[in-house]
Amino acid sequence: VARAKRLTELENCTLGLIARLQPCSTYRIRSEFAHSSTTEWSASAGSIYPLIERLVRLKLIKAESRSGDARGRRDLRTTRRGDQAVHAWLLDLEPRFASATPDPIRTRAYFLDYLRSAADRRAFIARAQQLTKIMIRTVRTETKAKGMIPEADHLAALGALFQLEARLRWLDAVRKLQDTRPR
């Protein structure tokens, strides 16, 4: 018997969403990912429909076709095994998950000294700050939007906010370092 392979983050996250939203359709799960503020997964049809079939085969969820539904909707629900898998996933926090997450702005800042003029460097920092501020406003607005899962969405948005504010403070430190060491 083939050893059961670990689920990917997307698979675990989908399983968690089904646990929360059940009974729900694959389409519903997909739109949940689509409207999420973090851009990790688009959860495109090409990934999510095959993924759901895998979860069914693994008996982590069950899918029930509504009899007489012309649209062919399927109601997804977690099985007991599925609930256990969600629980196990949450408690399995590996050390590497705690590492700093890659940030495209930080990546570019690493090469800041390859911008030729001090003016270019200042422009980069200013734009990064501006974009981050806009993003902070967006997340704040979303927090107040309707249709949210109260506690969970609030916590996640708060986490995103803390991260963005940290980047803003860091960019300020970067700016100060640039100002004190002109070439």
Next chain:
Amino acid sequence: VARAKRLTELENCTLGLIARLQPCSTYRIRSEFAHSSTTEWSASAGSIYPLIERLVRLKLIKAESRSGDARGRRDLRTTRRGDQAVHAWLLDLEPRFASATPDPIRTRAYFLDYLRSAADRRAFIARAQQLTKIMIRTVRTETKAKGMIPEADHLAALGALFQLEARLRWLDAVRKLQDTRPR
């Protein structure tokens, strides 16, 4: 003529590293990625060697074989076009790059209410805090390590540090919210 396709982040980042470390080998670039604290890319041989060939074909770098070197070392250098590409990459900051970055711990915290007992939830938060603290110490130690590109590595490490400390504060807020709303 086929429109030139955008480079990926890994390609741009590699180009930037070559600009900084030139002349250098593909192997050197690879170990630079391998020892980097962020885990975005392992820059495995299977990705990096073909990537270098693409950059050569695009005339963004040139590769010179050392005559008479039995190991077959190749010295990589950026071309003028390559330098321009690095410059353009840095200045091309799209709004979406400023969004909050996905964090496996935040993802799991989103499903915190699926842990059955308050004790499990507290254990999750405590472990997340502990792992984050360990990671902060690691980054702090690395900052003092030798062999670093002084300014650039210091800035990047500082950015990672700010992010990790923000997560720590957020986890504290999460803990307080859990404590005030037991079920």
Next chain:
DNA sequence: TAGGTCATGTAACTAGTTACATGATTTC
């Protein structure tokens, strides 16, 4: 009745990964 959304799914592609293979050089 036209256009948007709900709802399913597939085919071709992309950008990486792991694992392997080869051989030279350095270090203990």
Next chain:
DNA sequence: GAAATCATGTAACTAGTTACATGACCTA
């Protein structure tokens, strides 16, 4: 002289993506 590291590269795989296709239902 054995083991680690330097240095190159390829083959098979993985986990997603985009783009397409089909059709029902809803609303202005």
